[in-house]
Amino acid sequence: MSDLLALAYPWTKSLHIISVISWMAALFYLPRLFVHHTEKAGLSGSTHDIFTQMEFKLATVIMRPAMIATWVFGLALVFTPGIVDWSAIWPYTKAACVIAMTGFHEWLMARMREFGEGQNQFTGRQYRLMNEVPTVLMIVIVLSVVVKF
Numbered sequence: 293m294s295d296l297l298a299l300a301y302p303w304t305k306s307l308h309i310i311s312v313i314s315w316m317a318a319l320f321y322l323p324r325l326f327v328h329h330t331e332k333a334g335l336s337g338s339t340h341d342i343f344t345q346m347e348f349k350l351a352t353v354i355m356r357p358a359m360i361a362t363w364v365f366g367l368a369l370v371f372t373p374g375i376v377d378w379s380a381i382w383p384y385t386k387a388a389c390v391i392a393m394t395g396f397h398e399w400l401m402a403r404m405r406e407f408g409e410g411q412n413q414f415t416g417r418q419y420r421l422m423n424e425v426p427t428v429l430m431i432v433i434v435l436s437v438v439v440k441f
């Protein structure tokens with residue numbers, strides 16, 4: 293198994309990066325949709341229905357599968373021999389940030405379901421602020437895996 297993972301390493305890493313890009317694109321775009329849904333569409337009517345449909349499609353067709361693929365290929369890299377140096381700090385900063393990113397993902401899924409039920413408890417400004425969360429986490433994750441402090 294270890295030999296197979298070592299052999300597949302460049303492919304696993306490529307698939308990991310492709311999944312990460314797709315996941316991040318959705319994590320950045322969904323809160324933007326929530327901003328416009330809140331400020332321009334309200335919670336009923338045809339524009340609300342269009343936003344609800346777009347949010348549902350983005351969350352279920354792109355965001356969730358991309359998150360699962362990121363975790364699957366990321367964990368395959370963790371089990372690849374010689375890739376993670378557990379005596380360094382970066383695996384722990386990265387792990388903390390990917391867990392936080394997954395928490396943010398679940399928070400967005402809950403908001404998407406809320407809009408689907410015609411409810412919303414946040415303002416456009418709050419969604420704009422939440423939009424910065426994945427940006428900060430992404431910066432720490434990329435510095436962790438590339439600089440490897």
Ligand code: HEM
Nearest residue numbers: 312362363366367369370375376390393430433434437438
């Ligand atoms: C979800 C759980 C994740 C796990 C378990 C995981 C794990 C890993 C591991 C073990 C590596 C290999 C490091 C190396 O080859 O030196 C890696 C590479 C990488 N990861 Fe992740 N990762 C995850 C999520 C993410 C996320 C969310 C991002 C970006 C926001 C990300 C960005 C990257 C990048 C850019 C690389 C390539 C680094 C390089 O080769 O220099 N990963 N990941």
